[in-house]
Amino acid sequence: MAAEPKTKYDRQLRIWGDQGQAALEKASICLLNCGPTGSEALKNLVLGGIGSITVVDGSKVEVSDLGNNFMLDEECLGQSRAKCVCSFLQELNDAVKAKFVEESPTTLIDTNPSFFAQFTLVIATQLLENSLLLLDKICRKANVMLVVARSYGLTGMVRISVKEHTVVESKPDHFLDDLRLHNPWPELKQFAKSIDLNVTDPVVHKHTPYIVILVRLAEKWADAHDGCLPSTRQEKKEFKDLIKAHMLNIDEENYKEAIEASFKVSTARGISSQLRHIIEDSAVEVDSSSPDFWILVAALKEFIANEGDGEPPLEGSIPDMTSLTEYYISLQKIYQAKAESDCLVIEQYVKNILKRIGRDPDSISRAYIRNFCRNARKLKVCRYRSIEEELSSPVLPELQKYLTDEDYCFAVGFYILLRAVDRFAANYNRFPGIFDSEMDEDVSRLKSIALSISNDSGFHGSSLSEDLINEMCRFGGAELHAVAAFVGGVASQEVIKLLTKQFIPLTGTFIFNGIDQKSQVLAL
Amino acid sequence: MADLATKGRWRDVDKLLSRPGNIISSGFEPSSTLREEIGEYVRVLVVGAGGLGCELLKDLALSGFKNIDVIDMDTIEVSNLNRQFLFRLQDVGKSKAEVAAKRVMERVSGVNIVPHFCRIEEKDIEFYNDFNIIVLGLDSIEARSYINSVACSFLEYDRDDNPLAETVKPMVDGGTEGFKGHARVILPGTTPCFECNIWLFPPQVKFPLCTLAETPRTAAHCIEYAHLIKWDEVHSGKPFDADDPEHMQWVYSEALKRAELFGITGVTYSLTQGVVKNIIPAIASTNAIVSAACALEALKIVSGCSKTLSNYLTYNGVEGTHIKVTDFVKDNDCLVCGPGTLIELDTSVTLSQFIELLGKHPGLQLSKPSVTHRGNNLYMQSPPILEEMTRPNLALRMFDLLGEVPKDTVHVSGASEKNGKKTSCSRKLRIVFKGVADMTVGMDTTGN
Numbered sequence: 001m002a003a004e005p006k007t008k009y010d011r012q013l014r015i016w017g018d019q020g021q022a023a024l025e026k027a028s029i030c031l032l033n034c035g036p037t038g039s040e041a042l043k044n045l046v047l048g049g050i051g052s053i054t055v056v057d058g059s060k061v062e063v064s065d066l067g068n069n070f071m072l073d074e075e076c077l078g079q080s081r082a083k084c085v086c087s088f089l090q091e092l093n094d095a096v097k098a099k100f101v102e103e104s105p106t107t108l109i110d111t112n113p114s115f116f117a118q119f120t121l122v123i124a125t126q127l128l129e130n131s132l133l134l135l136d137k138i139c140r141k142a143n144v145m146l147v148v149a150r151s152y153g154l155t156g157m158v159r160i161s162v163k164e165h166t167v168v169e170s171k172p173d174h175f176l177d178d179l180r181l182h183n184p185w186p187e188l189k190q191f192a193k194s195i196d197l198n199v200t201d202p203v204v205h206k207h208t209p210y211i212v213i214l215v216r217l218a219e220k221w222a223d224a225h226d227g228c229l230p231s232t233r234q235e236k237k238e239f240k241d242l243i244k245a246h247m248l249n250i251d252e253e254n255y256k257e258a259i260e261a262s263f264k265v266s267t268a269r270g271i272s273s274q275l276r277h278i279i280e281d282s283a284v285e286v287d288s289s290s291p292d293f294w295i296l297v298a299a300l301k302e303f304i305a306n307e308g309d310g311e312p313p314l315e316g317s318i319p320d321m322t323s324l325t326e327y328y329i330s331l332q333k334i335y336q337a338k339a340e341s342d343c344l345v346i347e348q349y350v351k352n353i354l355k356r357i358g359r360d361p362d363s364i365s366r367a368y369i370r371n372f373c374r375n376a377r378k379l380k381v382c383r384y385r386s387i388e389e390e391l392s393s394p395v396l397p398e399l400q401k402y403l404t405d406e407d408y409c410f411a412v413g414f415y416i417l418l419r420a421v422d423r424f425a426a427n428y429n430r431f432p433g434i435f436d437s438e439m440d441e442d443v444s445r446l447k448s449i450a451l452s453i454s455n456d457s458g459f460h461g462s463s464l465s466e467d468l469i470n471e472m473c474r475f476g477g478a479e480l481h482a483v484a485a486f487v488g489g490v491a492s493q494e495v496i497k498l499l500t501k502q503f504i505p506l507t508g509t510f511i512f513n514g515i516d517q518k519s520q521v522l523a524l
Numbered sequence: 525m526a527d528l529a530t531k532g533r534w535r536d537v538d539k540l541l542s543r544p545g546n547i548i549s550s551g552f553e554p555s556s557t558l559r560e561e562i563g564e565y566v567r568v569l570v571v572g573a574g575g576l577g578c579e580l581l582k583d584l585a586l587s588g589f590k591n592i593d594v595i596d597m598d599t600i601e602v603s604n605l606n607r608q609f610l611f612r613l614q615d616v617g618k619s620k621a622e623v624a625a626k627r628v629m630e631r632v633s634g635v636n637i638v639p640h641f642c643r644i645e646e647k648d649i650e651f652y653n654d655f656n657i658i659v660l661g662l663d664s665i666e667a668r669s670y671i672n673s674v675a676c677s678f679l680e681y682d683r684d685d686n687p688l689a690e691t692v693k694p695m696v697d698g699g700t701e702g703f704k705g706h707a708r709v710i711l712p713g714t715t716p717c718f719e720c721n722i723w724l725f726p727p728q729v730k731f732p733l734c735t736l737a738e739t740p741r742t743a744a745h746c747i748e749y750a751h752l753i754k755w756d757e758v759h760s761g762k763p764f765d766a767d768d769p770e771h772m773q774w775v776y777s778e779a780l781k782r783a784e785l786f787g788i789t790g791v792t793y794s795l796t797q798g799v800v801k802n803i804i805p806a807i808a809s810t811n812a813i814v815s816a817a818c819a820l821e822a823l824k825i826v827s828g829c830s831k832t833l834s835n836y837l838t839y840n841g842v843e844g845t846h847i848k849v850t851d852f853v854k855d856n857d858c859l860v861c862g863p864g865t866l867i868e869l870d871t872s873v874t875l876s877q878f879i880e881l882l883g884k885h886p887g888l889q890l891s892k893p894s895v896t897h898r899g900n901n902l903y904m905q906s907p908p909i910l911e912e913m914t915r916p917n918l919a920l921r922m923f924d925l926l927g928e929v930p931k932d933t934v935h936v937s938g939a940s941e942k943n944g945k946k947t948s949c950s951r952k953l954r955i956v957f958k959g960v961a962d963m964t965v966g967m968d969t970t971g972n
Contacts, residue, residue, distance in 0.1 A: 475539060
């Protein structure tokens with residue numbers, strides 16, 4: 001018996017919808033190393049119905065695995081770790097295709113780089129610096145997304161490496177409604193004019209939607225102020241007083257809403273600086289190899305410069321507000337109609353562009369264009385430097401900024417030390433602090449490695465705290481389950497955002513701080 | 525050999541617990557047996573066996589905790605399976621607490637998890653006092669508030685109003701919604717309790733009934749009309765059951781009719797369920813993140829092996845990955861975690877008069893309270909047998925019941941009215957008898 005997927009996935013479909021779910025179900029994920037960090041990351045994706053997983057791990061299950069990995073139990077001892085983790089994950093969701101490869105990820109990276117090209121995304125966990133650099137190159141070349149996750153004692157990190165990730169549905173938490181009260185179009189003005197603000201019926205008066213009130217009163221204000229809208233603080237206050245003067249009594253919710261939203265008539269025209277950045281990006285010079293996203297941006301740019309008169313296409317939806325049903329429905333239709341007509345203009349631009357670059361003019365669906373227009377103000381482009389670039393030339397101005405903040409300083413310390421333990425492992429073939437007997441020596445060894453990394457990458461002046469170096473040795477390479485579950489959890493969260501192309505993924509290196517939980521993102 | 529194997533098994537946790545550290549909490553005594561001691565002597569209660577609870581049980585079991593109890597009144601549903609990884613399709617309908625406990629014990633040998641398939645209010649207060657730490661994985665404000673009030677009711681203060689360490693019941697609380705969540709540490713008497721900054725959880729906004737009845741504008745308005753108004757009109761007296769698919773289907777079709785009548789679009793069955801049941805979207809990854817933070821804090825609180833979260837973490841994964849830690853301060857006048865609500869009584873007041881007074885007290889408004897004093901039941905509303913046993917006390921004077929002392933603390937639990945809604949709660953009261961000289965305080969004063 002199989003559960004109805006709609007019911008099983010109900011709680012997540014409410015977040016990313018059928019489209020997002022379809023993207024997850026199409027994806028094929030490769031996990032490198034299935035310790036607790038990797039296993040937990042994958043568990044969260046398998047539960048959500050990811051298409052397929054391939055677990056790569058060359059080790060056999062040891063007794064210490066049973067102390068930090070829930071997917072393994074006594075019966076697994078001595079067996080392939082990849083196989084055992086894979087079979088537990090399969091148990092969680094039979095809709096997922098689960099495979100495993102019993103081979104060391106390091107060997108695979110060294111000997112079979114083409115292996116990775118088959119995946120949508122690779123999650124690399126507990127991988128040392130050298131292998132990671134190589135893997136990043138392989139993935140970038142093959143256009144495979146890479147998410148790196150590392151747990152180490154009470155610290156850890158997550159980083160995304162993708163050349164470019166574009167988001168249409170960024171779904172920000174707080175975003176201003178697109179009501180165009182500062183710049184109403186003729187149909188909206190006409191509708192507002194058809195309604196008598198001074199209507200005597202008190203029920204109708206207190207159910208006149210605030211959009212209508214504001215459009216009308218803004219017009220009235222402009223008539224009395226040489227066509228200008230309220231802009232100074234004093235003018236805005238006077239405009240509120242004007243609204244108040246139209247209230248029949250102080251309990252009228254619609255007028256309260258109008259006063260609260262009154263600042264919207266003063267919104268500056270035009271587009272946000274973020275959107276300007278995107279339409280001025282060089283990728284907007286599209287050719288036949290351009291992704292659909294950039295073709296849409298090119299069309300959007302044309303629209304803003306021409307029909308839009310400096311503004312993006314209208315989003316087309318309005319929030320709920322106190323109103324008679326018929327007024328509200330009429331307003332909804334007016335907004336939808338304008339959005340639809342803006343969208344048609346953009347669609348025409350898209351067709352023209354496609355023709356120009358030699359693609360089928362109908363090769364981008366109307367649904368995609370419509371969705372793009374609805375979200376035009378919220379587009380997001382994320383670009384990630386390669387790991388090699390980050391390691392060889394970190395963004396120094398950012399770094400200087402971090403060093404003036406206590407919490408960031410701590411994170412920078414962890415960042416350097418996470419790299420230092422990898423160098424240590426490369427030199428000594430083990431992590432620092434593994435043996436109690438060599439603790440003191442390891443502390444000074446790790447310190448000198450950390451200092452040299454610090455100097456090589458231009459981290460001069462960053463004082464590595466002795467306490468932190470000591471703690472790092474105390475951790476002795478431990479992969480604690482709770483830390484792994486946290487770091488793996490963050491990694492899976494980012495994978496979901498990358499695959500669904502919804503919400504905004506992590507940009508920078510996330511440094512987990514398990515000491516006081518003040519984790520940070522470093523943009524290096 | 526077996527012992528060696530166990531030691532090797534916990535290699536990673538032991539590194540943290542057996543070695544001295546430089547960034548630790550006071551009271552950390554690293555030793556090779558610390559993990560075993562925690563396993564043996566620390567009792568942890570997990571409240572909730574849902575999205576957070578499943579993760580918490582796993583995380584705690586793999587952090588060295590061995591004596592775990594879990595309490596949850598719910599049974600498993602199909603819509604849990606996208607995140608509550610301890611449950612399978614064939615478990616649907618069974619107790620969450622029981623299945624979760626069984627699954628974790630199957631995989632992590634040596635851990636003992638006792639499930640409690642019941643409401644949190646069903647347990648008497650002393651049940652909660654047996655735990656060293658309480659970890660909350662809940663989705664309701666009321667339940668959090670209740671557990672918080674119970675845990676804070678154990679708190680006692682010394683003469684200088686400093687919390688007595690042995691009466692502090694630490695709590696770790698997690699919560700998630702979509703890509704967002706929080707984890708917090710509550711050390712009653714030191715850090716703010718749930719009630720100190722209850723404003724962090726604003727009550728859900730409800731639609732005005734007149735909007736539903738007269739000026740519906742959205743799909744949700746039509747659904748709530750069918751659910752809150754039309755149902756009662758048509759089904760005289762028959763209560764609506766959100767878990768009955770036929771009831772839900774009825775609301776959906778009525779909502780559709782209404783939407784059509786007013787030209788409103790967007791009513792779907794899924795939205796109907798969402799609105800009627802107030803469904804909060806939930807995913808595995810956020811639950812994993814928040815639970816892991818909570819379990820790690822629980823380990824740090826009982827062992828002192830690192831600093832602790834001070835005291836409120838928010839995670840937001842909507843735009844990037846934002847983690848913010850806020851050090852909230854406690855409300856010294858908090859009714860729940862403060863030294864207790866001061867109540868002055870005449871020595872002549874009987875227990876029954878006292879109970880009446882609790883209902884009228886503006887800060888308490890406790891109806892049907894049970895009263896306990898130093899672990900003794902003075903009056904219990906239920907079960908009937910206890911009620912009968914304690915009934916004779918009602919006519920006795922409080923002054924006599926408390927042993928003729930000038931002042932003492934009593935615990936009361938009952939229902940309190942808040943915003944027109946009744947919630948279970950437990951309160952600590954400092955009773956002072958008027959006109960009875962407090963000899964000890966008097967001596968202290970002259971001494972200073």
